[in-house]
Amino acid sequence: MIxxxxxxxxxxxxxxxxxxxxxxxxxxxxxxxxxxxxxxTTTISVLSTLLPAxxxxxxxxxxxxxxxxxxxxxxxxxxxQEIALYEDLGARDNLNFWxxxxxxxxxxxxxxxxxxxxxxxxxxxxxxxVSSFSGGMxxxxxxxxxxxxxxxxxxxxxxxxxxxxxxRGKILALIRRLNEDGLTVLYTTHYLEEAEQLxxxxxVIDRGKMVALGDKDxxxxxxxxxxxISFLLPPERLDELLTLSTKWDLVGDVEHRRGCARLRVxxxxxxLPEIQMWLAGQQLPLDHLEVHRPNLETLxxxxxxxxxxx
Amino acid sequence: xxxxxxxxxxxxxxxxxxxMADRANLIWLVAMPxxxxxxxxxxxxxxxxxxxxxxxxxxxxxxxxxxxxxxxxAPLEDHEDFxxxxxxTTASRASIRALLEESxxxxxxxxxxGFADSLxxxxxxxxxxxxDSERGSSQRIRGAFEPVFAAAAVRISAQQLVDPAAxxxxxxxxxxxxxxxxxxxxxxxxxxLDAEVLGRSREANLLLTDSRQHSGPSYTLMFILMFLLMGAxxxxxxQKQRTLDRLRLSWASTGDLVLGFFLSGMIVGAxxxxxxxxxxxxxxxxxxxxxxxxxVLVMLLFVAVSSAAGLLLGTLSxxxxxxxxxxxxxxxxxxxxxxxxxxxxxxxxFMQSIGRALPTGQAITIFHDMIGRGWGIAxxxxxxxxxxxxxxxxxxxxxxxxxxxxxx
Ligand SMILES: Nc1ncnc2c1ncn2[C@@H]1O[C@H](COP(=O)(O)OP(=O)(O)OP(=O)(O)O)[C@@H](O)[C@H]1O
Ligand SMILES: [Mg+2]
Numbered sequence: 001m002i003x004x005x006x007x008x009x010x011x012x013x014x015x016x017x018x019x020x021x022x023x024x025x026x027x028x029x030x031x032x033x034x035x036x037x038x039x040x041t042t043t044i045s046v047l048s049t050l051l052p053a054x055x056x057x058x059x060x061x062x063x064x065x066x067x068x069x070x071x072x073x074x075x076x077x078x079x080x081q082e083i084a085l086y087e088d089l090g091a092r093d094n095l096n097f098w099x100x101x102x103x104x105x106x107x108x109x110x111x112x113x114x115x116x117x118x119x120x121x122x123x124x125x126x127x128x129x130v131s132s133f134s135g136g137m138x139x140x141x142x143x144x145x146x147x148x149x150x151x152x153x154x155x156x157x158x159x160x161x162x163x164x165x166x167x168r169g170k171i172l173a174l175i176r177r178l179n180e181d182g183l184t185v186l187y188t189t190h191y192l193e194e195a196e197q198l199x200x201x202x203x204v205i206d207r208g209k210m211v212a213l214g215d216k217d218x219x220x221x222x223x224x225x226x227x228x229i230s231f232l233l234p235p236e237r238l239d240e241l242l243t244l245s246t247k248w249d250l251v252g253d254v255e256h257r258r259g260c261a262r263l264r265v266x267x268x269x270x271x272l273p274e275i276q277m278w279l280a281g282q283q284l285p286l287d288h289l290e291v292h293r294p295n296l297e298t299l300x301x302x303x304x305x306x307x308x309x310x
Numbered sequence: 311x312x313x314x315x316x317x318x319x320x321x322x323x324x325x326x327x328x329x330m331a332d333r334a335n336l337i338w339l340v341a342m343p344x345x346x347x348x349x350x351x352x353x354x355x356x357x358x359x360x361x362x363x364x365x366x367x368x369x370x371x372x373x374x375x376x377x378x379x380x381x382x383x384a385p386l387e388d389h390e391d392f393x394x395x396x397x398x399t400t401a402s403r404a405s406i407r408a409l410l411e412e413s414x415x416x417x418x419x420x421x422x423x424g425f426a427d428s429l430x431x432x433x434x435x436x437x438x439x440x441x442d443s444e445r446g447s448s449q450r451i452r453g454a455f456e457p458v459f460a461a462a463a464v465r466i467s468a469q470q471l472v473d474p475a476a477x478x479x480x481x482x483x484x485x486x487x488x489x490x491x492x493x494x495x496x497x498x499x500x501x502x503l504d505a506e507v508l509g510r511s512r513e514a515n516l517l518l519t520d521s522r523q524h525s526g527p528s529y530t531l532m533f534i535l536m537f538l539l540m541g542a543x544x545x546x547x548x549q550k551q552r553t554l555d556r557l558r559l560s561w562a563s564t565g566d567l568v569l570g571f572f573l574s575g576m577i578v579g580a581x582x583x584x585x586x587x588x589x590x591x592x593x594x595x596x597x598x599x600x601x602x603x604x605x606v607l608v609m610l611l612f613v614a615v616s617s618a619a620g621l622l623l624g625t626l627s628x629x630x631x632x633x634x635x636x637x638x639x640x641x642x643x644x645x646x647x648x649x650x651x652x653x654x655x656x657x658x659x660f661m662q663s664i665g666r667a668l669p670t671g672q673a674i675t676i677f678h679d680m681i682g683r684g685w686g687i688a689x690x691x692x693x694x695x696x697x698x699x700x701x702x703x704x705x706x707x708x709x710x711x712x713x714x715x716x717x718x
Contacts, residue, residue, distance in 0.1 A: 050555055051718060073559050084552035086324070088331045100320040101560035129331075145556065 007056035016042040018208035031199030040188035077151030087131040102149035116144040136167025228292040233261040321570025343533035351522040382462040526590030527677035528650035536641035538620040542633040545624030575617030599680030611697040618704035625711035
């Protein structure tokens, strides 16, 4: 559905997208993950024909973005990072307008508008001015506006930015449902949890470069599937821990830095209670005991040496 | 460029809806202009009434015109609307035409050499009357001149009934003229006026009799321009908020977008024009001259120029603040230079020519000419063409820069 080869986009001397290649299959929910300024929006702009590529080629829904912009535009829906709506008008007015601009009219338009209002749970607020909406409501309407014409491919540019967890949950559920109904989705975010929860495949982009690409589970497996357990431990007790840990099948050595012990274990379910009991028996503090599951953050850290969220 | 009227109309409707949705717009669109035109109309003195003579006249020929000619000219010399600037005995039609076309005078009387003799011989001599334009102002000059001339002609005719020699002998005879003959002479005086139109004049004084004949149209023009220039920030906002991206991705072509924006501005401007010109006509009784076609044309052109200017400003501005600032500068500067605040007639000639090169100056000049000279499309053609040129240039630039903004 989406096929990108060697895509480069420069703004003057700034290289916003630096030789990116990937593809998204029909019906897939692909996550493009990266921090601020990574080049996510630029990538989407090129794919949706809003910006010309400096180099490289991209085909979306069978149409070349450089040669058949109209063909691409007809088949895609775009949900910009901004609330691209007329806030001085009502929700229904907005959807009607965008529908009309895609050639809908009369009963079809009416039906589609009501359908979308229901889908994003804004039926009750159809007449209300968008400016009076909460962040989550605006985001949902922004999403609906990109769906009015029933696209085959949907580009979602950080559709959950700046809203609370509950509102985000609603949007993610809606996207999942759309995807289950066959919509191909390219989803950009800088929230790891979202990419992990939502996407089948993930590309991690940083400073215009694709630093990792693949199945979500594969990516995580690259880092290994051991958990890391850490807790506070006075240095003089380290020896006791070392003796104890010989029966836990550790990966690598026990680390001890700045009063904190870290061990990587394969069988957390067995080891964790034992550590807890030992700490309790020694009258040592339990409240700093933590278990880290490997996730994209770890991957990202490993790949770039920086945390994902600056 | 492929155009889709349905999409253009959709875009226009949306923009109009948004204009109506914003209460603040109603202030600038309706309230301010109405209040301003009303107050300024009430406040401004009648700067043109009681001023110097309205028509400059020249009288040629008739070295031996005699008393009868003096009889005709005396009321003209006394009349406040006329001034006899030159008397010349060597004139020809050609020299009169030249003077009229150079706008040195607004009218001329040519009295033939045999004038007095013809009268004495009982013939009906003709005085040729030339004036400066094809339609409107000729009608006005003629309308003002003819009664004056007719009165004089009747007086001259009546004198023919009296034999001066006999009257000197016997005063009784002088009063014994035939009433029936007198009546027939009034119906067909012994001196005829033959009016002919030559050339055109801009320099001839305007016949504006009421300050609101200026303030009404000028505030209408100013508020239309200001409102449509203020609309520039909407386009900047559409770019910033990415609604413009959504528009680009839709079925609407660049042409549809440009036309949708441009025409919606025209509708808003036309609405303002009807409202404000209508109010000035209804409340102050302002008559916009004899040519409705010219009135419609000048308003359409001016509204189109303003809409194109707003669109161009919107595509060139990088921020809403910039658009607003520049819009204010232009929205106040162009009216000032173009003679909307005060009539161009009172500024130095150099500033007048600058003013008349600007769309604001061109539009108000056309209004003055329509109202004060009774001009129509034909007489105002140069100014109308000037406005058309502005429209073509501004719209072309707006399209070019809009395309550039939309297809990076
Ligand atoms: N119009 C532009 N002109 C110049 N540089 C730009 C422009 N748009 C983006 N950039 C630069 O290109 C790089 C990539 O920007 P982009 O907006 O694609 O990032 P992003 O991943 O979408 O970031 P965010 O999470 O903040 O939305 C950034 O360094 C940005 O400063
Ligand atoms: Mg972005």
